[in-house]
Amino acid sequence: MKIEExxxxxxxxxxxDMVDVAHALDMSLDPLGxxxxxxxxxxxxxxxxxxxxY
Incomplete structure (x- = not known):
């Protein structure tokens, strides 16, 4: 893969959006603020x- 790519x-x-990625991976998330x-x-x-x- 080239540097530009x-x-x-x-x-x-x-x-x-990290939350969207987690949901796409079928991760069950608990909201906390x-x-x-x-x-x-x-x-x-x-x-x-x-x-x-993290």
Missing amino acids: RAQVLEKARKL AHYTWHEHDSFVIDTRKNMF
């Missing part, structure tokens, strides 16, 4: 303000 793929991935936790592993948290997970 890789940059385009990464930019497209950055624009995705501005965050979501994964029902199976509560240490997996999605921060909706930053659109990041």
Whole structure:
């Protein structure tokens, strides 16, 4: 993959909503304020303000 193609793929991935991706993967999420936790592993948290997970 060329550098330009890789940059385009990464930019497209950055624009995705993490909660939508989790739902597409059939992950069961529990809302917790501005965050979501994964029902199976509560240490997996999605921060909706930053659109990041940890």
